[in-house]
Every structure is written in structure tokens, then in C-alpha cells.
Amino acid sequence: MIELQDAAYGYGADPLLSDMSLRLAPGSFHFLTGPSGAGKTTLLKLCYAELLPTAGSVRLFEQEAKEMARDDVARARQRIxxxxxxxQFLDHLPVAENIALPLTVSDRKTGDEAANLEELIAWVGLRARADALPPELSGGERQRAALARAVIMDPDVILADEPTGNVDWEMSLRLLTLLIELNKMGKTVLIATHDLALIRAAKAEVAARVLRIGGGRLQLAGADL
Amino acid sequence: MEAQTWAVLTVLEQTPGVDSARALTEDEQRALLEPWFGPELPVDDLPIPRLVEVVETTEGYDAEGLRQRLAAEAPGAVLDDHTRWRRPLVEAATRLRLMGWVAIGLILASTAALITLAAGSALAANQQIIRVLRLVGAQDNYIARAFVRRFTLRALTGAAIGTGAGMIAVALLPRASTEGAFLTGLGFAGLHWLWPLAVPILAGVIAFWATRIAAFRALRDLR
Structure with a gap:
């Protein structure tokens, strides 16, 4: 689905990321960990083609990211x-409309999809906050709304960048549970986090592969996790 | 005078470049002089020359040659060739018309430039929104459509209001009068009133393309 082969990103002789090789197989669950500033967000941006590698290859759904037309990138993002x-909410739109944004921009906001939206909002526990504006939400509510928006298109892959960064432990576990549920439904999940406790909690529930990023390189984490 | 008029008409009939020629009736001559001498003008008692109207063909006639023939065959007849004083007016009118077209071209070009600038500013101001839309899978066409629709409708509405006001102003201009005052009788006649209706459509079309080009150019810089 998403494959990086010796991908590098950065400028000059000292790139931020180099020799990144990663394959997100269908239905797999990955954690990407490493210290702040190690390049986790950059790696995720490579995975949804917001950034293009300066060397190596990134393939999204069998297409080379560098060669994808802009509309192909948009279509790929509808699957990620x-x-x-x-x-990344639009602050002037209510939560429900923000969650429905991927449907709206792909002209798929039909009656059936609207019913799914209701269900999804209930699934992330935001029914009472559906009409609120994003700035009125708490950190946990924002993250749940972001997760709902990420899955509204029934994507093949879910990429989450520090989804528990601004929430308490209880909310972190709740979000993790939602992501594990999605993985059990067949979605490929990649979570970038520096929260090792969260990774340990997940490993009890799901067969997750943990990758560590450091010194600009990617490696499989050891048994300490 | 009748014989001389007849001689003039005969000469004119034989002159190449003359489409038609006719002597004006007394009533017509009286009507021409009425604004200056009043309705009670005794045409018969005044030494008024007989007027002959000459309509030339597209090619026109040789004025100098005709003048010489008239001098020979109808002494006293004078050829008053209006083209002498009409030519500069016609040239001025032609230039005015050309300037009108240039002005229309400049207005259209500046409209396109203004709309492009306005659309560019709107796109720059909404950069973050556009980025979010791209991130959730919006295609360029979807994003551009929102801007194109807004600017096209604004241009269409503005041009419609402007055209309406302009048409009212033209309708209120002084009508052509028999006294023939300068710059009267300007405006549209009959179906010509439909011409201004093209302005809002043209403005809409220009706004559509100007915004679309500006939008796609701005989106090109955003992955």
C-alpha cells in the first residue's frame, strides 16, 4: 500500500532522513517512535505525499509519488x-462539517454517507459536540474528531501523528482502543508517538511492529518495547 | 430657373459616380429655411436658389470635372460638395470609434487583471484552508471551483448593476431635436439596446477564466 525504499529527505550533505525503507502491508499495525525532532512527522508526510523524497522512492498504492499527477495525489489521500x-481543522466550520470534509470535497455527501457520519460521530463520542466549533473542543475531543475525519472515507490506511500528544492517559487509551478497533476491521495503521507506555499498552492488544527513528535512520525497535 | 435646373439634372444624370439626383420641392426648401425665417416664408418672392440633392455612389464622382461641366452647361449653378467639410468629421468619427474599441479592450484587460489580483489575494488569504482541503483529498478543480464561482458571480452582479445604471443614463440623454443641437440623439435605437446586455456576460466570462487561471497557478505551489 505504502512503500518507502531507501527514501531520504532533507537538503544538502546532511539530510534529515536517509535510507528509509518501510512497507505498510494491508492490515498491519505499526508504531513509529523516536525523540522529538527525529523526523517522525516528516516520515509521515512522505507517506501521504505532502513531501517528496529527495532520494530513493516512495510508492503509494503502486504509484511512484514523484510521478503522481496532482489529482492522483488527491485520490490517494482519499484512501489514506x-x-x-x-x-488541521477549519475553525469556522462546526465539528460535524469538519469530520465530513473529505466526503464534501470528493462530492460524496449523499444521504447514506450522512447516516454514516452520524454513526461515526457517535462512535467517537462527540454527538453532543457535533455543532461546536473546533476551538471550543478540549484536546481529547479534537483528537477524536480528527480520528473520525480520518476514517470517514473508509480509508485503507490510517496515519496518526502523535494522536495522544495533548490528552491525558485515560483519553490516550480510548483513542488507542479506537485505532485498534479500526485495525481489527482491516485497516492498516501507523502511529507516530514518543509515548512508550502507549506502545506497551497496545502490544498487549495487537501484534504491532515498532520502528524507531533516530539519527536520520529507521530501524526495528528492540525487545525493550 | 426651370431650364437651368433641368440642365443641371441632365448633367448629373450623365455623370459617373452619381447615384441619384433630384430637385427639392418648394415645400422641402421652405421646411429647410423655416427654423431661420419662420413658417410664413414667402418662398416665391425671395431669390432663393433651387436646391438639387445629389447622392453619390460608393466610388464617388469627380467633383472638379462636374464643376467644370456645370459651369459650361448651367452657368450660375454651384456645386456645394459637403465632403470638403464632412471628411475631417468622418475621420474624427472613425478615430473616435477606434478609440472606443481601444477603451473597451483596455477596460476588459484591466477587468481581467483586477480580478486576477483579487483572486490571488483571496487565495493567499485562504492558504491554510486550501492546504487543509488538499490534505483531506480535494482535487484542484474542487478548490478552484469555489473561488471561480464566487468571483464570477460577483463580476456578473457588478457588471449587471453597472450596465443597468449605464442604460438608464443613456436613456436619459437628450433626444435628437429638429433644431439639431450638438451632441443630442446619442444612444441606442431598437435592437441596439440589446448590445449592453453583453457586458455582464463578457464580465462573467472574463472573471471565470481570470479566476480559474489564478487559482490553478496558486495551487501549483501547494502539494
Whole structure:
């Protein structure tokens, strides 16, 4: 689905990321960990083609990212749900409309989809907050709304960038449970986090592969996780 | 005078470049002089020359040659060739018309430039929104459509209001009068009133393309 082969990103002789090789197989569950500033967000951006590699290859759904036309990138993004670290909401639209945004922009906001939207809002526990504006939400509510938006298009892959960064432990576990549920429904999940406790909690529930990013390189994490 | 008029008409009939020629009736001559001498003008008692109207063909006639023939065959007849004083007016009118077209071209070009600038500013101001739309899978066409629709409707509405006001102003211009005051009788006649209706459509078309080009150019910089 998403495959990086010796991908690098950065400028000059000292790139931020180099020799990144990663394959997100269908139905797999990955954690991407590493210290702040190690390049986790950059790696995720490569995975949904917001950035293009300066060397190596990134393939999205069998297409080379560098060669994809802009509309192909848009179509690929409809198959990749992304939970951004800062959520990326349109603050002037209510939560429900923000969650429905991927449907709206792909002209798929039909009656059936509207029913699914209701269900989805209930699933993330935001029924009472559906008409609120994003700035009125708490950190946990924002992250749940972002997760709902990420899955509204029934994507094949879900990429989450520090989805538990601004929430308490209880909310972190709730979000993790939602992501595990999605994986059990067949979705490929990649979570970038520096929260090792969250990774340990997940490993009890799901067969997750943990990758560590450091020094600009990607490696499989050891048994300490 | 009748014989001389007949001689003039005969000469004119034989002159190449003359489409038609006719002597004006007394009533017509009286009507021509009425604005200056009043309705009670005794045409018969005044030494008024007989007027002969000459309509030339597209090619026109040789004025100098005709003048010489008239001098020979109808002494006293004077050829008053209006083209002498009409030519500069016609040239001025032609230039005015050309300037009108240039002005229309400049107005259209500046409309396109203004709309492009306005659309560019709107796109720059909404950069973050556009980025979010791209991130959730919006195609360029979808994003551009929102801007194109807004600017096209604004241009269409503005041009319609402007055209309406302009048409009212033209309708209120002084009508052509028998006294023939300068710059009267300007405006549209009959079906010509439909011409201004093309302005809002033209403005809409220009706004559509200007915004679309500006939008796609702005989106090109955003992955």
C-alpha cells in the first residue's frame, strides 16, 4: 500500500532522513517512535505525499509519488486517513462539517454517507459536540474528531501523528482502543508517538511492529518495547 | 430657373459616380429655411436658389470635372460638395470609434487583471484552508471551483448593476431635436439596446477564466 525504499529527505550533505525503507502491508499495525525532532512527522508526510523524497522512492498504492499527477495525489489521500498532530481543522466550520470534509470535497455527501457520519460521530463520542466549533473542543475531543475525519472515507490506511500528544492517559487509551478497533476491521495503521507506555499498552492488544527513528535512520525497535 | 435646373439634372444624370439626383420641392426648401425665417416664408418672392440633392455612389464622382461641366452647361449653378467639410468629421468619427474599441479592450484587460489580483489575494488569504482541503483529498478543480464561482458571480452582479445604471443614463440623454443641437440623439435605437446586455456576460466570462487561471497557478505551489 505504502512503500518507502531507501527514501531520504532533507537538503544538502546532511539530510534529515536517509535510507528509509518501510512497507505498510494491508492490515498491519505499526508504531513509529523516536525523540522529538527525529523526523517522525516528516516520515509521515512522505507517506501521504505532502513531501517528496529527495532520494530513493516512495510508492503509494503502486504509484511512484514523484510521478503522481496532482489529482492522483488527491485520490490517494482519499484512501489514506491522516490524524494530524495539530488536527488541521477549519475553525469556522462546526465539528460535524469538519469530520465530513473529505466526503464534501470528493462530492460524496449523499444521504447514506450522512447516516454514516452520524454513526461515526457517535462512535467517537462527540454527538453532543457535533455543532461546536473546533476551538471550543478540549484536546481529547479534537483528537477524536480528527480520528473520525480520518476514517470517514473508509480509508485503507490510517496515519496518526502523535494522536495522544495533548490528552491525558485515560483519553490516550480510548483513542488507542479506537485505532485498534479500526485495525481489527482491516485497516492498516501507523502511529507516530514518543509515548512508550502507549506502545506497551497496545502490544498487549495487537501484534504491532515498532520502528524507531533516530539519527536520520529507521530501524526495528528492540525487545525493550 | 426651370431650364437651368433641368440642365443641371441632365448633367448629373450623365455623370459617373452619381447615384441619384433630384430637385427639392418648394415645400422641402421652405421646411429647410423655416427654423431661420419662420413658417410664413414667402418662398416665391425671395431669390432663393433651387436646391438639387445629389447622392453619390460608393466610388464617388469627380467633383472638379462636374464643376467644370456645370459651369459650361448651367452657368450660375454651384456645386456645394459637403465632403470638403464632412471628411475631417468622418475621420474624427472613425478615430473616435477606434478609440472606443481601444477603451473597451483596455477596460476588459484591466477587468481581467483586477480580478486576477483579487483572486490571488483571496487565495493567499485562504492558504491554510486550501492546504487543509488538499490534505483531506480535494482535487484542484474542487478548490478552484469555489473561488471561480464566487468571483464570477460577483463580476456578473457588478457588471449587471453597472450596465443597468449605464442604460438608464443613456436613456436619459437628450433626444435628437429638429433644431439639431450638438451632441443630442446619442444612444441606442431598437435592437441596439440589446448590445449592453453583453457586458455582464463578457464580465462573467472574463472573471471565470481570470479566476480559474489564478487559482490553478496558486495551487501549483501547494502539494
Amino acid at each position: 486517513g491522516v490524524v494530524h498532530q495539530d488536527c
